[in-house]
Amino acid sequence: xxxxxxxxxxxxxxxxxxxxxxxxxxxxxxxxxxxxxxxxxxxxxxxxxxxxxxxxxxxxxxxxxxxxxxxxxxxxxxxxxxxxxxxxxxxxxxxxxxxxxxxxxxxxxxxxxxxxxxxxxxxxxxxxxxxxxxxxxxxxxxxxxxxxxxxxxxxxxxxxxxxxxxxxxxxxxxxxxxxxxxxxxxxxxxxxxxxxxxxxxxxxxxxxxxxxxxxxxxxxxxxxxxxxxxxxxxxxxxxxxxxxxxxxxxxxxxxxxxxxxxxxxxxxxxxxxxxxxxxxxxxxxxxxxxxxxxxxxxxxxxxxxxxxxxxxxxxxxxxxxxxxxxxxxxxxxxxxxxxxxxxxxxxxxxxxxxxxxxxxxxxxxxxxxxxxxxxxxxxxxxxxxxxxxxxxxxxxxxxxxxxxxxxxxxxxxxxxxxxxxxxxxxxxxxxxxxxxxxxxxxxxxxxxxxxxx
Amino acid sequence: xxxxxxxxxxxxxxxxxxxxxxxxxxxxxxxxxxxxxxxxxxxxxxxxxxxxxxxxxxxxxxxxxxxxxxxxxxxxxxxxxxxxxxxxxxxxxxxxxxxxxxxxxxxxxxxxxxxxxxxxxxxxxxxxxxxxxxxxxxxxxxxxxxxxxxxxxxxxxxxxxxxxxxxxxxxxxxxxxxxxxxxxxxxxxxxxxxxxxxxxxxxxxxxxxxxxxxxxxxxxxxxxxx
Numbered sequence: 001x002x003x004x005x006x007x008x009x010x011x012x013x014x015x016x017x018x019x020x021x022x023x024x025x026x027x028x029x030x031x032x033x034x035x036x037x038x039x040x041x042x043x044x045x046x047x048x049x050x051x052x053x054x055x056x057x058x059x060x061x062x063x064x065x066x067x068x069x070x071x072x073x074x075x076x077x078x079x080x081x082x083x084x085x086x087x088x089x090x091x092x093x094x095x096x097x098x099x100x101x102x103x104x105x106x107x108x109x110x111x112x113x114x115x116x117x118x119x120x121x122x123x124x125x126x127x128x129x130x131x132x133x134x135x136x137x138x139x140x141x142x143x144x145x146x147x148x149x150x151x152x153x154x155x156x157x158x159x160x161x162x163x164x165x166x167x168x169x170x171x172x173x174x175x176x177x178x179x180x181x182x183x184x185x186x187x188x189x190x191x192x193x194x195x196x197x198x199x200x201x202x203x204x205x206x207x208x209x210x211x212x213x214x215x216x217x218x219x220x221x222x223x224x225x226x227x228x229x230x231x232x233x234x235x236x237x238x239x240x241x242x243x244x245x246x247x248x249x250x251x252x253x254x255x256x257x258x259x260x261x262x263x264x265x266x267x268x269x270x271x272x273x274x275x276x277x278x279x280x281x282x283x284x285x286x287x288x289x290x291x292x293x294x295x296x297x298x299x300x301x302x303x304x305x306x307x308x309x310x311x312x313x314x315x316x317x318x319x320x321x322x323x324x325x326x327x328x329x330x331x332x333x334x335x336x337x338x339x340x341x342x343x344x345x346x347x348x349x350x351x352x353x354x355x356x357x358x359x360x361x362x363x364x365x366x367x368x369x370x371x372x373x374x375x376x377x378x379x380x381x382x383x384x385x386x387x388x389x390x391x392x393x394x395x396x397x398x399x400x401x402x403x404x405x406x407x408x409x410x411x412x413x414x415x416x417x418x419x420x421x422x423x424x425x426x427x428x429x430x431x432x433x434x435x436x437x438x439x440x441x442x443x444x445x446x447x448x449x450x451x452x453x
Numbered sequence: 454x455x456x457x458x459x460x461x462x463x464x465x466x467x468x469x470x471x472x473x474x475x476x477x478x479x480x481x482x483x484x485x486x487x488x489x490x491x492x493x494x495x496x497x498x499x500x501x502x503x504x505x506x507x508x509x510x511x512x513x514x515x516x517x518x519x520x521x522x523x524x525x526x527x528x529x530x531x532x533x534x535x536x537x538x539x540x541x542x543x544x545x546x547x548x549x550x551x552x553x554x555x556x557x558x559x560x561x562x563x564x565x566x567x568x569x570x571x572x573x574x575x576x577x578x579x580x581x582x583x584x585x586x587x588x589x590x591x592x593x594x595x596x597x598x599x600x601x602x603x604x605x606x607x608x609x610x611x612x613x614x615x616x617x618x619x620x621x622x623x624x625x626x627x628x629x630x631x632x633x634x635x636x637x638x639x640x641x642x643x644x645x646x647x648x649x650x651x652x653x654x655x656x657x658x659x660x661x662x663x664x665x666x667x668x669x670x671x672x673x674x675x676x677x678x679x
Contacts, residue, residue, distance in 0.1 A: 273669050276668075277669055283556075283557070318607065318633075319629075320643060322647050326646055344637060351637075
């Protein structure tokens with residue numbers, strides 16, 4: 001079943017509210033007028049009762065009553081809507097001007113209503129002589145059909161008002177809701193128009209009403225992220241092609257040139273060696289890309305071994321120490337941290353960071369690994385001295401094929417600029433985070449790993 | 454040493470056979486799983502090299518049949534697929550090693566030699582020697598031409614590996630994995646530096662060089678006639 005639209009819902013709610021309010025008002029009004037009528041009737045009947053009592057003063061037995069009958073009938077003839085019944089204390093009906101009305105003897109004294117033959121009556125019973133035992137009872141019956149008609153008309157009017165006002169507010173409400181929700185429709189238009197080629201469109205946040213500003217902001221942020229990922233993805237494809245094109249063209253040219261004429265054995269060997277280097281570089285690139293693709297598909301599932309990060313760091317520092325010594329860079333570690341993680345993956349991640357740090361540290365500089373534990377987990381910082389990275393380059397540092405130093409051209413090193421991306425994938429697979437800080441001649445890569453239960 | 458290669462890609466299979474034959478092995482090549490399984494079960498091979506994806510029966514089925522028949526031949530898998538589950542699956546079925554394409558031939562050769570060595574029980578050596586280079590495993594001392602050479606622990610391990618596998622071309626990745634336990638494509642510059650430093654101590658003062666670079670492949674320790 002299709003859910004109601006928001007404006008439909010609002011219109012129905014408005015209509016419902018109006019209906020309830022006008023219904024309540026109507027019911028109150030009709031109750032009040034009914035009470036008012038009863039009061040009027042009572043006053044009228046009480047007046048009549050006094051007149052009747054005075055007319056029938058002392059007629060407390062059938063004989064004396066019969067004497068006054070003519071006077072009574074005369075009195076009643078002036079009031080066509082009033083009927084009178086007189087009942088003796090023994091229950092015998094002495095007088096009844098309304099034949100055919102049901103007996104009312106059983107009724108207690110006071111004001112009642114009675115419906116008979118399509119006519120409504122207000123009945124008022126009272127003793128002829130109050131306070132005296134054996135007094136005959138007077139029952140006055142007033143035809144109140146016109147009151148009832150009025151009340152019925154009024155009820156119809158009330159229902160009509162309820163219906164019409166509900167309808168009117170429904171229509172007005174629908175209109176109001178539609179115009180009130182226009183920013184939402186604008187939002188959905190933008191959303192519907194989003195495609196790979198139009199990720200740059202944004203909602204005007206300033207023009208949105210308060211309630212929607214937040215949503216619009218979130219929506220714009222989402223578009224921003226999508227745009228960013230998409231840009232990176234398409235740049236990635238372009239970069240792959242570009243990275244592969246250089247070694248491929250080297251291979252093609254070199255092989256073709258070598259084959260153009262007979263050469264010395266040594267030349268062939270040289271050509272093959274050169275090709276081998278290009279091929280190894282390409283194989284490395286493909287392997288790195290496969291690793292990243294695996295990470296992207298969530299196939300990088302780290303083992304959870306208890307690791308002493310200090311020991312792992314020392315191992316790697318030992319591995320890199322010849323390189324560092326050659327370059328005149330001091331290596332060191334501070335602190336320790338126990339974590340759960342995949343030894344081989346984390347070694348790879350850390351090795352990429354150290355490799356990176358050594359590459360960018362000038363002779364006489366220092367690369368230092370700081371470890372520690374906080375309430376939330378463990379951290380690992382790889383710090384190196386050196387020129388530092390300009391702040392605008394920091395966010396893109398972990399992008400694939402991104403090189404902080406644009407002067408380094410492709411194919412010049414063993415790494416195609418995937419090392420940091422791989423490190424980031426590994427850390428993310430461990431549920432951790434990595435970021436880079438660079439200030440005052442010190443660059444730090446900070447890994448934060450959450451505590452494992 | 455008789456090896457069986459089951460590989461359905463003609464070019465790969467051809468170069469594997471050529472490379473292994475030239476490395477001194479008697480390598481046979483078949484291109485489909487059914488023939489491969491038959492030969493693996495009936496021929497007397499020292500090692501099987503299986504591709505995973507094969508026509509007829511795939512590499513895992515062959516491995517299951519071989520292990521099912523109670524044969525303990527070492528099996529090395531070659532595959533273009535690098536899903537972790539695949540690797541785990543292969544090793545669970547009793548594969549001995551696993552290489553993902555693209556791989557370097559020198560890497561394959563080194564692993565084949567490792568697997569073949571694993572079976573044979575070499576007597577416990579106390580000294581390793583090549584020409585006038587002597588490595589004493591018990592006293593952890595290295596001498597060349599009777600002169601003692603001081604090595605760091607890692608340099609000692611590196612030299613020990615080169616000596617144990619003298620004459621074999623050892624790829625940098627294998628050295629990183631065996632000596633430093635770095636089982637991933639780490640920066641191989643480090644190996645170059647380490648080798649250079651070892652050379653400085655072992656070879657530089659002597660006319661007869663023992664450590665040789667095989668360009669694009671790795672390093673080999675052997676005595677070469679000048």
